[in-house]
Every structure is written in structure tokens, then in C-alpha cells.
Amino acid sequence: MTGTDERPLLTIDGLTKWYGRQLGCRDVDFDLYEGEVMAVVGESGSGKSTLLQLLSGQMEPSSGCVVYRQRDGSIADVWQMSEPMRRFLFRTDWGYVHQDAQLGLRMGISAGGNVGERLMAVGWRNYAAIRDSAKSWLDRVEIDSNRIDDTPRTYSGGMRQRLQIARNLVTAPRLIFMDEPTGGLDVSVQARLLDLLRRLVADLNIAAVVVTHDLAVARLLSNRIIVMKAGEIIETGLTDQVLDDPSEPYTQLLVSSILPV
Amino acid sequence: MTAPVYNFAYLDEQTKRMIRRAILKAIAIPGYQVPFASREMPMPYGWGTGGVQVTASIIGPDDILKVIDQGSDDTTNAVSIRKFFSRTAGVRTTTATREATVIQTRHRIPETPLTEDQVLVYQVPIPEPLRFLEPRETETRRMHALSEYGLMHVKLYEDIARHGHIATTYAYPVKVAQRYVMDPSPIPKFDNPKLTDCPALQLFGAGREKRIYAIPPYTPVVSLDFDDHPFEPYRHDAQCELCGAADSYLDEVITDDNGSRMFVCSDTDYCETRRATGKGAQQSAPATEHRS
Numbered sequence: 001m002t003g004t005d006e007r008p009l010l011t012i013d014g015l016t017k018w019y020g021r022q023l024g025c026r027d028v029d030f031d032l033y034e035g036e037v038m039a040v041v042g043e044s045g046s047g048k049s050t051l052l053q054l055l056s057g058q059m060e061p062s063s064g065c066v067v068y069r070q071r072d073g074s075i076a077d078v079w080q081m082s083e084p085m086r087r088f089l090f091r092t093d094w095g096y097v098h099q100d101a102q103l104g105l106r107m108g109i110s111a112g113g114n115v116g117e118r119l120m121a122v123g124w125r126n127y128a129a130i131r132d133s134a135k136s137w138l139d140r141v142e143i144d145s146n147r148i149d150d151t152p153r154t155y156s157g158g159m160r161q162r163l164q165i166a167r168n169l170v171t172a173p174r175l176i177f178m179d180e181p182t183g184g185l186d187v188s189v190q191a192r193l194l195d196l197l198r199r200l201v202a203d204l205n206i207a208a209v210v211v212t213h214d215l216a217v218a219r220l221l222s223n224r225i226i227v228m229k230a231g232e233i234i235e236t237g238l239t240d241q242v243l244d245d246p247s248e249p250y251t252q253l254l255v256s257s258i259l260p261v
Numbered sequence: 262m263t264a265p266v267y268n269f270a271y272l273d274e275q276t277k278r279m280i281r282r283a284i285l286k287a288i289a290i291p292g293y294q295v296p297f298a299s300r301e302m303p304m305p306y307g308w309g310t311g312g313v314q315v316t317a318s319i320i321g322p323d324d325i326l327k328v329i330d331q332g333s334d335d336t337t338n339a340v341s342i343r344k345f346f347s348r349t350a351g352v353r354t355t356t357a358t359r360e361a362t363v364i365q366t367r368h369r370i371p372e373t374p375l376t377e378d379q380v381l382v383y384q385v386p387i388p389e390p391l392r393f394l395e396p397r398e399t400e401t402r403r404m405h406a407l408s409e410y411g412l413m414h415v416k417l418y419e420d421i422a423r424h425g426h427i428a429t430t431y432a433y434p435v436k437v438a439q440r441y442v443m444d445p446s447p448i449p450k451f452d453n454p455k456l457t458d459c460p461a462l463q464l465f466g467a468g469r470e471k472r473i474y475a476i477p478p479y480t481p482v483v484s485l486d487f488d489d490h491p492f493e494p495y496r497h498d499a500q501c502e503l504c505g506a507a508d509s510y511l512d513e514v515i516t517d518d519n520g521s522r523m524f525v526c527s528d529t530d531y532c533e534t535r536r537a538t539g540k541g542a543q544q545s546a547p548a549t550e551h552r553s
């Protein structure tokens with residue numbers, strides 16, 4: 001397809017997940033457009049992580065669908081795809097940033113290997129080219145390229161998170177999922193990471209779904225916001241509008257930081 | 262005292278049939294690790310119980326068995342496996358590669374080219390080439406199923422990043438018949454080129470890990486590498502000081518307490534055969550070649 005495609009990149013329809021008799025989330029619908037950042041907020045246990053796992057093809061929904069517009073313009077239901085296709089998508093067109101960097105990185109492998117893995121997975125076989133690409137990505141996430149051969153074990157929390165981001169962005173994904181990307185980091189480290197994320201997402205025109213319990217993160221990063229409670233969306237809209245003028249009592253409580261998150 | 266009565270080649274017929282079915286499946290899917298119900302053998306793991314079970318399942322009364330351990334026919338391990346089969350199967354044994362119909366090996370491929378009439382049985386400690394990077398068995402199986410082998414190159418990448426070259430010298434990963442990535446067992450990478458297009462059937466048995474895999478005769482086997490760091494078999498830049506061979510894999514042997522050392526063929530049969538036919542270090546050393 002040429003020019004801009006106005007259709008949503010991701011269309012979520014009636015997404016529901018039951019863990020046995022325990023509800024994970026129910027009847028979630030929304031569209032996500034190219035370059036758009038969507039925040040998902042809500043108290044602990046409201047279904048944010050469940051939703052993110054369903055969206056990113058890591059967990060199969062009990063019902064409902066996740067429809068993705070591919071680079072060639074064709075539309076595909078993520079759970080109707082073959083497993084190899086889905087996994088390929090996950091490694092190339094999509095990214096996933098875990099709150100716990102240890103889940104998103106190979107801790108025993110050098111930073112260069114961590115960043116280069118996706119390239120090798122899609123068939124890159126030139127060592128120098130892989131290394132150059134890894135270097136330039138370390139640079140973009142503000143990691144000194146002298147650290148390219150060190151393992152993330154020797155990295156600080158903030159660096160690990162930035163390395164995780166580089167590892168995901170190296171294949172120029174169109175869509176990235178983040179679960180509490182700044183969770184567990186010092187405030188000053190958080191600020192730097194947020195600033196970096198905001199710039200990268202804007203520069204690369206990446207769409208993102210960011211789960212966060214931190215409304216400041218939502219405000220800084222996202223265009224739109226989804227407020228979840230007990231597994232359902234209770235309010236959604238433009239981030240600034242929802243946060244400045246919440247219509248639901250629950251959101252009002254959330255904004256005034258009364259609810260435990 | 263009455264000697265215990267064994268079935269031919271120790272294993273009972275039903276067990277052998279089960280193992281043969283696994284072997285047939287392995288041959289049908291070159292490089293694929295077939296699970297099998299590995300049996301306890303009267304020797305400890307690490308002594309080649311996987312290879313012994315494979316050999317026991319394919320050997321017949323007319324076979325002639327050779328057993329090597331790192332190229333040598335006379336280590337304790339090789340001798341005891343040979344004895345085991347001459348006692349339990351009454352088969353002839355040999356140290357001559359040319360004469361053998363079944364060769365069980367630990368960590369080497371003989372220098373003498375193999376033929377269609379031979380089967381090479383490898384003893385395998387760790388069959389899973391992805392294990393080092395991905396410890397989860399469910400995940401490595403899926404990676405094989407979907408041919409997701411990027412991780413294998415991550416391992417080679419790490420080698421180059423650390424050492425400036427691919428420093429993996431043993432158990433160097435290969436791709437079999439353009440499909441499965443396979444660990445060739447801890448043979449030196451010098452032996453990797455012998456894996457491909459080999460006239461002999463190659464069978465791999467891992468006892469502790471309960472896996473059998475195979476390379477059928479004349480199967481293409483490629484060592485993984487990068488375009489700008491191509492696979493290179495390694496050999497000491499020297500000749501065998503006993504037989505003068507300049508093409509064989511060499512062991513470095515310490516000869517006295519002062520640290521004197523010499524290079525000799527790791528394949529003892531190859532070396533002895535050359536010497537018996539009049540080849541020696543002095544006679545055959547080409548004048549133009551010097552050891553560095």
C-alpha cells in the first residue's frame with residue numbers, strides 16, 4: 001500500500017478471557033491507529049496484563065478477536081494465523097517490553113547479541129552488519145557502544161530497560177506492547193526512560209499499547225487512554241480529557257490517587 | 262559358577278525393536294531428535310549407553326565391530342564396549358576402520374573414508390544444540406518444529422564478539438538436509454566436513470537424554486556460519502611425528518616431565534596403518550612444509 005492507510009492497525013473486538021471461573025477481562029473493544037499510543041490504566045487486578053497478553057498474541061482469548069493490518073495491507077485475525085506466522089509477526093512487526101527486563105532479555109548474552117537476535121532470526125548472516133546495527137541501536141537508546149560486549153547482568157535497571165527497547169526496535173516494528181515499562185525504576189531514571197520512549201515512538205511512528213498504573217506515565221506517553229475496572233473498560237477517550245475531566249466516579253478516584261494501584 | 266545368559270547383544274528383542282523403530286524414524290527425518298525409552302545398561306552414563314543401545318539394536322552376528330574413543334581403539338572405554346559386544350553378541354571386533362561394518366565412536370570420525378557398507382554410531386552426551394541458549398525443552402522443541410534457528414547464530418555471534426572468531430571447536434552446530442539444526446556430538450570441527458554426503462549411515466544415540474537421531478547416507482550437512490566469518494575446520498599446523506600425516510587430526514601429547522610435546526594422529530588405526538605401509542615422518546614429510 002502506498003500513502004497513508006486510514007484503517008486501524010489493530011482492531012479489538014469483544015475480547016474476553018476467563019481463567020477457569022475467574023474473569024481476566026471481558027468484551028474489550030477498541031481500535032488502534034498507526035503511530036498512536038494507547039495507555040491502559042486501572043487498579044491492580046483490573047485485567048491490564050491479561051489484556052496486553054491477549055493483544056500481543058501471547059495468550060489466546062476465550063472469545064473475541066484481535067485483527068491486525070499487515071504491511072501489505074491485508075487484514076489478519078491473529079488467532080486464525082498459523083503459529084509460525086504469529087511468532088514471526090511477534091519477532092518482526094511487533095515488540096514487547098516487559099516490566100521485568102530479565103524476562104525480555106537474555107541475561108547471559110552480550111548486549112550486541114541481545115539486539116542482534118531478531119536480525120539473525122530473520123536471516124541476517126553478516127556479522128559486521130549485525131554488529132553495526134546493534135551499535136547504532138545502542139546509541140539511539142543512549143547506551144555507550146563500548147558496552148556492546150557486556151552482558152545485561154552488568155547493566156543498571158534503567159540501562160536494561162533501554163536495552164530491551166533497542167532489542168525490540170531493531171526490526172523496525174510497527175506496534176509495540178509495554179507492560180509497566182518504568183515500573184520499579186528510580187524516579188530520575190523513569191523520567192529519562194519516558195523521555196526516550198516518547199521520542200522514539202514519535203520519531204519512528206510506532207503505535208503502542210502501554211499498561212501502567214502510573215497516570216503520569218499515561219499522560220506523558222499516550223494519546224488515548226483506556227480505564228479498566230474488574231476486567232472491563234469503564235471509560236475511554238483522549239488522555240488529557242479523561243485525566244482532566246473524568247466522567248466515571250471510578251476514574252475520578254483513580255485520578256485523585258485514592259485507589260490502590 | 263554359571264555365566265549369566267544374555268540375549269544376543271544384551272538387549273531383549275522387544276527393546277531392540279523399539280529402538281529400531283526410533284532409528285527408522287530418525288533416518289526418515291534427518292537431524293530430528295527422536296525420543297526413545299532408553300534402558301539401563303550395565304555401564305554408567307557417560308560411557309556411551311546411548312551409542313551402545315543403538316549398536317546393540319543394529320548389530321548382527323556377521324558384523325565386525327570397531328569402537329573408538331577420541332580416535333583411539335585402546336582406551337578403557339573403547340576396550341570395555343568392544344568386550345561387552347564380543348561377550349554378549351559373540352561378534353568379531355577389529356581396530357581396522359576398513360574392516361569394520363559397525364563403528365561406535367566417542368568424539369571422532371575416522372580419517373579413513375567410510376563406505377556404504379558401514380554404519381557409524383556416535384555416543385552423544387547432550388543432543389540438543391539449542392540447550393545452551395534456551396534451557397526450556399518445550400521451547401526448543403517448538404523452535405525445531407518451526408525452524409526458528411536465529412538463536413544458533415546468536416551463539417556464534419557471541420563467539421566472534423568475545424574471541425574475534427568463531428571459537429567453537431567441538432560440537433560445532435550443523436544444519437542437516439536444509440532442515441534441522443543438529444549437534445554432531447563433541448567431535449572436533451575438523452571432522453564436520455566428513456558429515457556431509459557421507460556414504461555410511463550415521464546414527465547418534467544419547468542414553469541419559471533418551472534421544473536418537475540420524476544422518477542417512479549422502480545427506481547434505483552444512484556447518485553454520487556467517488558470510489564474513491565462514492566455517493573453517495581447525496587442525497594444528499603440523500604433521501604427525503609418527504606417520505608424517507599432514508591431513509589428519511592431531512593430538513598434542515606431552516612426552517616428559519619437562520613439558521616436551523609432540524603431535525600425533527588422534528586416529529590410532531589411521532596412524533598405525535600408515536606406518537605399517539612404510540609411511541613415516543621422515544619419508545613422507547614434504548621438504549617444503551615446516552612446522553611453525
Ligand SMILES: Nc1ncnc2c1ncn2[C@@H]1O[C@H](COP(=O)(O)OP(=O)(O)O)[C@@H](O)[C@H]1O
Nearest residue numbers: 019022023024043044045046047048049050051
Ligand atoms: N494465570 C491466571 N490464572 C488465574 N487468574 C488470573 C491469572 N492471571 C490473572 N488472573 C486474574 O485475572 C484478573 C486480572 O488480572 P491481571 O490481568 O493480572 O490484572 P492487572 O494486570 O490489571 O493487575 C485478576 O483477578 C487476576 O487475579
Ligand SMILES: [Mg+2]
Nearest residue numbers: 045048049050
Ligand atoms: Mg499486571
